[in-house]
Amino acid sequence: MMTEPKPGRFAYLDNLRAVAMLAGLLFHAALAYSPKAHGFWLSADPAQYPLFDVLAWASHLFRMPLFFFIAGFFTALLWQKAGGVAFAKNRLQRVALPLLLFLPLLTLAMHAVIHVGLSVVEQPSALLQLIKPMLVAGSQTRLPLSTMHLWFLYHLLFLYVLTYCARVLLSDALQKHLLALKSRSLLLLLLCLLLPPLWLVPAPVPAPDWIFPALWALWFYGLFFACGYVVYHHAGALARYDADRRLLLMLGALSYAVFYLLLPADLLAAQPLGWAKLLMTLCEASGALCWTLAALLYAKRYLNRSNKVLRYLSAVSYWVYLVHLPLLFLLQFGLTDLSWPAGVKYLAAVLLTLSGCLLSYHLLVVPTVLGKLFAPNQGRADSPDKPLHKLL
DSSP states (O other): OOBOOOTTOOHHHHHHHHHHHHHHHHHHHHGGGOSTTTTTOTTOOSOOOHHHHHHHHHHHHHHHHHHHHHHHHHHHHHHHHHOHHHHHHHHIIIIIHHHHHHHHHHHHHHHHHHHHHHHHOSSOOHHHHHHGGGGSTTOSOOOOOBOGGGHHHHHHHHHHHHHHHHHHHSOHHHHHHHHTSOHHHHHHHHHHHHHHHHHTSOSSOOOOOBSSOOHHHHHHHHHHHHHHHHHHHOTHHHHTTGGGHHHHHHHHHHHHHHHHHHSOSSTTSOOOOHHHHHHHHHHHHHHHHHHHHHHHHHHHHHSOSBOHHHHHHHHHHHHHHHHHHHHHHHHHHHHHTSOOOHHHHHHHHHHHHHHHHHHHIIIIITTSTHHHHHOTTTTOTTOTTOOGGGOO
């Protein structure tokens, strides 16, 4: 049953984050059956279907920008409600500590999963074959250091520092000056600011998972983070686009259609150059901006309700985000040599991975000390007063 949220709650952002979390699992699972990602995805499967490319890269266009927007929004909320010192302590516990705890654990888990894949898969992916010599005893080549999918947490820490610097160095007058622009002028300005970082990297946007922070990612995702931060302080900044939500949805779809047509059949192949590269970058930026904004507007309109299932997904989303990838790869390795259709393998991988994540949450998080880190109010998941904004 859906109920109205209490004043001061942002149920639509909690619900949207839960949906985006699930979309992350769907995205990673789809890459195994993506013809375009076949050359670089660890669990790439012989069974492929182009529809997985169409859907996967569509969600990739705006899913992470949406997460950074929401993170920026709740950064402003927590900073204002608790103050700078309490904010820093909270983020060290909720972001830095999980990163320090889980990065080495997930690195070990991924190495173990890769060894399993090499031993059981008869039709290994190109990347799995490439990695094999690196794992031979005495090899001079080692797997590169990586933050894997935890790059989101890693870059958030840098954005928190930049937020503090901006609060010290920039005045509120700058926000007011920018918001004084006409709605479409402001949107055009944001679009122009998104172009340089996207121009510097291949398309679609790669995961900035190297051990050093990616400046282009801090620029690109930092803009969405900043937008979320500003929207918290100026609620009307988002509402002014509500009348254009259908137009934004259609512009995003048109941008994505052109962007997808310009992508090479194999993403490891040479990318477009010159004017074609500029058009592809423009469409990628436009699609990311329009669809992120449309997702927020439609969520505020239709998801600003309290729902037990969505509250539960929001509560477990952080844990699922952390642990899903090694489990997904392990399951997809087990499915690789089966002669099932790609769609059946995909559905099996998604359902089994999600089930495993939820089961591990109730076995390893709820009854243990981890519950304080990932579910501070576990046992009250059905309470409308649960402060879900404390979860990433």
